[in-house]
Amino acid sequence: MDWLVKNEINRCLLCAEAPCSKACPYQVEPDRRIRSLYFENPYGASEGFSFDACEKCDAPCEKACCLASQSKAIAIRDLMRKVSETKETLELSSEEVDLSTSICGVKLENPFMLSSSVVASDYEMISKAFELGWAGVAYKTICLFEQHETSPRFSALKSRTGSFYGFKNIEQLSDHALEENVAVFKQLKDKYPTKVIVASIMGRNEKEWEYLARVCDEAGADVIECNFSCPNMEDNTLGVTIGQSRRLVERFMKATRKGTKKPILAKLTPNVTEMVPIAQAAKRGGANGIAAINTIKSITGVNIDSLAPEPAVRGQSSLGGYSGAAVKPIALRFISEIARDEECKTMHISGMGGIETWRDAVEFLLLGASSLQLTTAIMQYGYRIIEDLLSGLAGYMKERNIHKVSEIIRGSVDNVVDLNQLERDTILYPKFNLDACIGCGRCSISCFDGGHHAIQFDAETRRPKLNGSKCVGCHLCRLVCPVQAIGTVRKRI
Ligand SMILES: Cc1cc2nc3c(=O)[nH]c(=O)nc-3n(C[C@H](O)[C@H](O)[C@H](O)COP(=O)(O)O)c2cc1C
Numbered sequence: 001m002d003w004l005v006k007n008e009i010n011r012c013l014l015c016a017e018a019p020c021s022k023a024c025p026y027q028v029e030p031d032r033r034i035r036s037l038y039f040e041n042p043y044g045a046s047e048g049f050s051f052d053a054c055e056k057c058d059a060p061c062e063k064a065c066c067l068a069s070q071s072k073a074i075a076i077r078d079l080m081r082k083v084s085e086t087k088e089t090l091e092l093s094s095e096e097v098d099l100s101t102s103i104c105g106v107k108l109e110n111p112f113m114l115s116s117s118v119v120a121s122d123y124e125m126i127s128k129a130f131e132l133g134w135a136g137v138a139y140k141t142i143c144l145f146e147q148h149e150t151s152p153r154f155s156a157l158k159s160r161t162g163s164f165y166g167f168k169n170i171e172q173l174s175d176h177a178l179e180e181n182v183a184v185f186k187q188l189k190d191k192y193p194t195k196v197i198v199a200s201i202m203g204r205n206e207k208e209w210e211y212l213a214r215v216c217d218e219a220g221a222d223v224i225e226c227n228f229s230c231p232n233m234e235d236n237t238l239g240v241t242i243g244q245s246r247r248l249v250e251r252f253m254k255a256t257r258k259g260t261k262k263p264i265l266a267k268l269t270p271n272v273t274e275m276v277p278i279a280q281a282a283k284r285g286g287a288n289g290i291a292a293i294n295t296i297k298s299i300t301g302v303n304i305d306s307l308a309p310e311p312a313v314r315g316q317s318s319l320g321g322y323s324g325a326a327v328k329p330i331a332l333r334f335i336s337e338i339a340r341d342e343e344c345k346t347m348h349i350s351g352m353g354g355i356e357t358w359r360d361a362v363e364f365l366l367l368g369a370s371s372l373q374l375t376t377a378i379m380q381y382g383y384r385i386i387e388d389l390l391s392g393l394a395g396y397m398k399e400r401n402i403h404k405v406s407e408i409i410r411g412s413v414d415n416v417v418d419l420n421q422l423e424r425d426t427i428l429y430p431k432f433n434l435d436a437c438i439g440c441g442r443c444s445i446s447c448f449d450g451g452h453h454a455i456q457f458d459a460e461t462r463r464p465k466l467n468g469s470k471c472v473g474c475h476l477c478r479l480v481c482p483v484q485a486i487g488t489v490r491k492r493i
Contacts, residue, residue, distance in 0.1 A: 001037070003483045005082050009037045010161040012074050014381065015066055020076055023064035026053035030061050030076045032387070033083050039357045039388040043395025046087035054080045092398040099394060101405045103371040104263030104288040104348045106222045108135040108196055111361065111405060112389050115352045115373030116141050116200035116225065116267070118171065119383075123184045127191065129383045133390055136196030137188075138291070138350075138373055140174040141227045142181045142212060143202045147172045148234075155300045155310035157326065166326035167376045168300040170232050170311065170318055173202060178212070182219035189220035200225040200267065202238060206255035213259030222263075225350075226256050226287075228278075229269035229294030231321045240297075243269035246281035253285025265350055267291040268334075270327075275334045279344045289348030290338055291373065293331045295321025324376035328354030332367055336416045339368025356385070358392025365405065366412035427473035428488040430455075432464055436485035439463060443477035443486065451476045 001009075018031030028049070036044035054077055065073035099110040113136040114120040114129055121140045129137065150170060157166035174181055185197055199216035201224060203209035213224050228249055230239035242248045249266060256264055266282035268275055270293040279290050297319045302309045309317035331353025338344045351369025355361055356377040364372055377385055393405075402408060430443075439462030447455040454471035455464045464477075478486040 001086075002082075005037075005079070008075055008079060009034060010163075011067070011072075012038060013066055014038065019064035019066060020061035020074075023060040024057075025060065026057065028053055028061075028080065030080060034074070034076070034079055035384075036388050036391070037079065037083070039385065039392065040359055041357070041388040041392035041395065042083075042086045042090060043092065043398075044388050044391035045083045046090065047391060049080075049083055049087060051081060051084035090395070090399065092395060093401050095398070095401075095403065097394050097397040097402065098404045099390065099397075101370050101409070103136065103196060103198070103350060104223055104265070106196055106263065107194075108371055109194060110135045110390060110393075111365065111370070111372045112386060113137055113196065113198070113350075113371060113373045114378065114383075115375045116198075116227065117375040117379075119375050119378045121174065122176070123187050126184070126188060129378075129386070130188075130192045130195050132383050133386045134195075134383065136198060136222075136371075138198040138200050138225050139181065139185070139221075141200040141202050141230065142178055142216065143173045143204075144178060144208055144212070145204065147175045149175065150311075150313045152311040152313070155320075156324075157300055164324050164376065164380050166298075166300065166322055167324040167379070168298055168311070168320045168322050169295065170320035172232050172234070173227075173230065178215065182215055185216065185219040185221055196223065197221045198223040198225045198265065200227050201256070202227040202230065203252065203255070204235075204238065206252065209252050209255040210259035213256045213264070217260040217262050223265060224256060224260055224262060225265040225267050225291055226253060226282075227267050227294075228252070228282075229267050229271075231269065231271060231295055231297045231319065240269045240271050240294075243267075243278060243294075244272050246277055249278055250281040250285040253282050253287050257286035263288040263348070265289045265291040265348070267294055269294050270330050270334055270353075271297050274337075276337050276341045276344060279338050279341070279347070283343060283347060287347070289350060290344070291350040291352070292334050292338070293327065293353040295323045296327055296330065298322035323353065324380075325354045325356055328360060328363075332363060335364060335369055336367040336413065339410060339413045340416065356381075358389050358396065361389055361393060362396060362408060363412075365408045366410070367416070368410050368413050370406075370409050425492055427471070427491050428475070429468060429471055429473055429491055430466060430475070430477050431487045431489045432466065433485045433487060434463055436483055437463060438483055438485070440482065442480045442482060446476050446480045 021031040062073045116138040156164040199221035201212040228243035233239040266287040308315045349369045350371045351364035352373035441457040444455040444457035
């Protein structure tokens with residue numbers, strides 16, 4: 001996608017009850033289509049679209065745009081033209097695709113579930129999500145002790161466009177009583193028998209793990225998820241402390257197994273050096289699968305005026321769980337390691353950590369996850385993101401003649417190898433597309449200051465020139481180029 005178009009899409013506020021769509025006399029639904037572009041989903045953006053109506057329209061959508069009051073309305077008509085051009089480039093098979101998968105043998109109509117958190121806290125929320133197309137829920141962690149939350153309890157690191165790329169929470173577990181929560185399970189099961197309910201639990205001792213598993217099983221939960229990973233417990237013998245000990249994980253998994261014959265997931269923490277030995281311990285204890293990752297202990301920032309770390313509770317803060325787009329690489333690392341391990345590779349992996357778009361979802365599937373869970377993206381954008389997750393995944397499959405999600409799962413597992421197995425006899429040199437280059441010279445700055453001084457920038461022509469004898473093919477220039485004007489050519493050395 002053209003970088004100027006991308007910038008324009010990123011300016012869209014993704015409004016609630018979007019005025020642009022309300023003002024559209026032709027039911028083009030520009031808000032939904034721009035949202036699809038925002039989530040890198042050209043398939044959803046162009047579904048059922050024709051530019052004919054926009055052609056003759058004087059764009060009341062732009063006048064209604066929330067940014068119009070500041071004379072900065074989104075160029076909606078131009079974006080719709082782009083949608084129409086993109087549509088012409090898509091080659092989608094007309095065959096239906098099967099998005100279903102399963103979680104430890106329990107059928108999921110698609111891979112997407114709410115992960116255990118505030119987004120999965122009560123009947124109203126979950127039923128709204130189910131109606132929109134989410135296939136299941138890992139319910140907010142249930143326990144038998146009271147929660148005393150702080151205010152505030154969230155902080156965020158934002159990108160230059162204002163979206164979160166990292167998110168910190170110091171939230172604890174469900175603040176509803178066990179009875180209330182299991183009543184919700186029953187209500188959900190009655191109304192949505194085909195949706196999957198994963199009961200996330202946390203006990204303080206073996207008896208509690210067994211008891212919670214039994215009660216949730218009897219209330220209709222399809223799968224039990226042991227929360228061995230919350231980093232925000234006041235009692236530091238719980239949550240992440242369990243997930244850092246093979247002994248405790250195996251012990252409490254065994255206790256949970258006593259309470260249920262249904263599948264059990266061990267939800268593990270990334271706050272460890274290695275997760276595989278912990279996953280193996282969970283398997284020994286009776287787990288059928290691994291859910292990963294929970295959040296990463298973090299400090300997102302410090303207010304340099306008040307000196308309070310964030311989120312500040314009367315001037316103080318604590319380490320808290322980091323999630324969202326920034327943690328995706330760490331999640332993918334742990335998932336790929338579990339998927340590659342001989343002992344663990346038969347276990348189900350429910351992947352999460354930074355999934356926002358269908359592309360992220362495909363990456364998790366390729367590295368071994370068979371079901372997917374999301375929180376932070378929902379907190380930021382709402383349950384409606386399921387539309388683009390589903391249509392994006394379906395479009396990807398239709399473009400490649402993939403019929404079932406199972407054909408994607410584990411597709412890249414064997415492509416993650418040890419460093420010493422990587423081929424080191426070829427250089428991929430950068431190749432400048434001088435027509436696309438806008439002459440900013442960022443490639444030369446980075447190559448000189450952070451690379452191998454292989455790019456000269458001609459200040460007259462404002463174009464880069466490569467010195468092949470110095471270039472090592474590191475690709476820093478490609479990564480910093482703001483307009484994707486650098487490709488590659490391969491050369492053996
Ligand atoms: C506000 C908030 C509350 C959470 N509460 C829980 C919880 O109660 N139990 C749990 O297992 N994980 C909890 N998590 C972790 C998420 O389920 C998930 O593992 C993590 O956020 C990574 O996924 P994401 O990047 O899609 O948010 C919470 C996360 C957030 C942001």
